[in-house]
Amino acid sequence: MENNNILNLKDLNVYYGAFRAVKDINLNIQKNKITAFIGPSGCGKSTVLRSINRMNDLVEGTKTVGEIIFQDRNIYNRNVDAVSLRKQIGMVFQKPNPFPKSISDNITWGAKINGYKGDMGQLVEESLKSAALWDEVKDKLDENALRLSGGQQQRLCIARTIAVKPEIILMDEPASALDPIATLKIEDLMKTLSKDFTIIIVTHNMQQASRISDYTAFLMTDENRSGHLVEYNRTSKIFINPKNKQTEDYISGRFG
């Protein structure tokens, strides 16, 4: 495996109250690559994803043990500010969730709170172009974003995330609520974006993982329902020549 790590997960454990949702995860995420987390429901892949930008902090009763090293620091150190961390590690959610504001306000809101001083019009255009949405909305930037279709809304959410210029974009099943055509658009977009951003995606869809990701992590639950990492490798290796029997069973559709 190449050594261009942007993020190192070291013995990561996440608890919801007394329940250990995620057990001893060790992972190195490669810069400017797409990494997919796959695994059956409840295997903790979303929990791992949400611990990377500390979104789990917002859930009462969550406890995180272990380290996530980003820019030479453990993001769970007491002196790390979760708010400014999230400016560098953005997130796109399962259900498109644009703000009930105009299309351009959706883009500029994040930039404004982060003290962006540049030209807002230019930022809106650039972000929408990067998210392959510009041509569809350039004539209605003042319209409410909730009027867009689901696929357009999701690309707007991606544009909104890009506008803050993060290093890493986390995507939690970003296409699972969309139709196949909208899904393809999102997948194409992710390919393009990986030139400038590191992308980590959680997906239920194994074809999707094999189509778009460079690396794949397969997670499973153990007898205590705790999620753990079974295998992590280049996507081509995971799908063609998995080392672990469980991985092979899962990707060949024997369970899950």
Add this chain to the structure above:
Amino acid sequence: MKPGNKAGLFEKDLSKTLLIKELLIKGLLNFFAVISISVTMGIVYILSVEAFLFFSSGEVSLWEFFSSTEWQPVINKFGILPLLNSTLMTSLIAMLVAGPLGIFAAIYLSEYASDNFKARVKPILEILAGIPTIVYGYFALTFITPFLKNIFGHEVVDVYNTAAAGIAMGILIFPMIASMSEDALSAVPSGLKQAAYGLGATKLEVSTGIVVPAAVSGIMAAFIVGLSRAVGETMIVALAAGAGSNFTFNPFRSAETMTGYIARISGGDIGYDTVDYNSIFAIGIFLFLITLVLNIISQKIIERYREIYD
């Protein structure tokens, strides 16, 4: 369907007892529904008839009623403006108190307070709204007015004044505004908040930049319902705002409101069929129209706001 029934599975049970029972229950429920509607219609009818008598008495024209700034029934002067003015003043003062208090309390409860705290405080807010309004009236008279006198001077502030009544009314309606606004804020989908946090927003930025704007129609509806409550509130203004109409914009002067006047006249010893007596129905129907319009507006706002997240 009873297992022993000989009829087929999809056939109606047409036995008489069941049919009669169904009809009886339906009729009974219908009857109660009709009662509640006819009572409302009865009230509107009485108000209209008596108001018509008032305007057809020849003592006052509609134009004079709405334009004259004098309300002196003794000398046949029936201009509603002084009463309307003091109603609007007390309501405005009440909203100045209840609006900010209500919205900040709502933001705190929905965004900052723990679930545990919220579960304990919300019922207390609702109890506050259940205190008899006459108690608030005493409170205005015996606490707020002396308090205002101490601050602004004993000569400046009358014993009865619209400021004290308005402030007490504000305290009365603030829990209602807080509770309704809190409902609106809590109804904002958590996905929106998560998205905002994901962009690196602080709690304050999420609350003020995303949650409040997304709930703004619900909050506006709460304000309008609060305003409509203030316009119709009687006991506090009857006790603390003073008796006798007074066309003034000074909140420290005594000035009777529409409701205050109705309460005083209907409780007094004025005979039926006098113009004075009929005048309270003219005021009543006007008051009814104001609150009706306010309630319709708030309904419309709530309807529009429900559409957004469907």
